[in-house]
Amino acid sequence: MEKTYAEVSVSVNEEGYLTDLSQWTKEVGNEIAKEEGIEMTDKHWEVINYLQEQYRNEVPLNIRKVGKSGVVSIKEFYALFPNGPLKISSRISGIPKPISCI
Amino acid sequence: MRNILILGAGTSGTMMANHLNNSLSQKEWKITIVDQEETHYYQPGFLFLPFDLYKSKQVKKSIKKFIPKGVDLVNEKIDRIDKENDKVLLQNGAEINYDILIIATGTDIAPQETEGMLGDHWHKSVFDFYTFKGAKNLRNKLREWKGGKLVVHITEMPIKCPVAPLEFSFLADSFFINKGIRDKVEISFVTPMSGAFTKPTATKELTYLLEKKNINIIPDFNIERVDGENKKIIDYGGKEVDYDLLVTIPTNMGDELIERSGFGDELNYVPTNKATLQTTVKENIFAIGDATNVPASKAGSVAHFEAEILTENILRYIDGKALKDKFDGHANCFIETGHGKALLIDFNYTQEPVTGTFPFPAIGPLSLLKETHMNHMGKLAFKWIYWNMLITGKHIPFVSATMSEEGKNINKKKELV
Known part of the structure; x- marks a missing residue:
């Protein structure tokens, strides 16, 4: 389905995750963050950039990997994106919901 | 040579x-x-x-x-x-x-990866069952345990046999009913995942079973530490779960x-x-x-x-030939649900577990994603198959290395993306 964020039309799935990262802009990310009740800071964007970079390199993401990334500790990650940081930050990043489990 | x-x-x-x-x-x-x-x-x-269902020498x-x-x-x-x-x-x-x-x-298992998991309480009030020693010590504990809060917990994914923690919860329910103390035991299933399992159709079925057996599900719980003294686990978001007996799957x-x-x-x-x-x-x-x-x-x-x-x-x-890109992630797992019943799931990298019959369409004799006694018999028979066929490299009849779609109720509707 289609959704409009910051006057940009993007494709999203049923859970509200972008299905095409190339449609993402920082403004789109900011609007999604508002929906999640998060006010973005430089630190938040640093995490978002890291996640997008990992996704583009086809590296599967999990909480442990983010915690070892040098960008944030797991504790900080939770403080930035409370209650399910990887799911929320992935949505803001415009990347698919992580499947950390098989 | x-x-x-x-x-x-x-x-x-x-x-x-x-x-x-x-x-x-x-x-x-x-x-x-x-x-x-x-x-x-x-x-x-x-x-x-x-649960004293197998003896250690088996x-x-x-x-x-x-x-x-x-x-x-x-x-x-x-x-x-x-x-x-x-x-x-x-x-x-x-x-x-x-x-x-x-x-x-x-x-x-790597319990040392989680703060406070190891300590004086290890194998006294905090147990694993992924090692022979852990399973045996837990058996001794369950023989004398009088009830309280039982927490079955997954630390982080991936883990060996991802359905085992669910099976443990189901068997625990069955075990305490048979012992006549189910009313004295509160069972919770605590997981870092968003639901009971990783794949949607199976999660629906398994969530139903958990609810039916009066097992609480606490999802999205990423553990930060175990507080062994006060008997609670705490996640990175500050959520706390109290236990009297913690059965955890440590980081693998x-x-x-x-x-x-x-x-x-x-x-x-x-x-x-x-x-x-x-x-x-x-x-x-x-x-x-x-x-x-x-x-x-x-x-x-x-x-x-x-x-x-x-x-x-x-x-x-x-022989210097190109390798075959053949492995499709095929998995075939029985899920014990207690009281002499089990589910069976058969899936691969792309096909999630669905309902149907296995290995033969319509005939079975095993049922996919459905609780039956026959599936439980299949799980018990598997021990013989394991020792006598599987590890000695014999092919198991009618079960192919790659997943078969036959007998599966696959919804062919293209996923909306």
């Missing part, structure tokens, strides 16, 4: 030793397998041990018994792999050269020798091509079973299917 070296004589390594011994000329190839242990455990039995046999004559079994701890020089260094200082290496060193990690060898991901799993099972470490190094990072379940059935395909690919590699 050329050398094939297998590291680890568990389910995967033993299967490979048998397959290769049957397919390679003993004049041309010497097969060696190394393991530090002397006992081969039937790991699916660790689920039954705590789950252990000698490793030696399953390694064919003609294969050299070395009982020693492995120090590391020297991939540049195609050799493996053992802890006793010995070295083994290889032309082809197969890594089958599995995965193990690959063997430390992978880290010492200078490869492996953040959990010491070996980077492996998910379709060919050749590692990306070096072209003469292959990996199988729980030791790999392939996105399939870490389970004996997966290892069994991988073994058939890996054997074929190793023979192709020896």
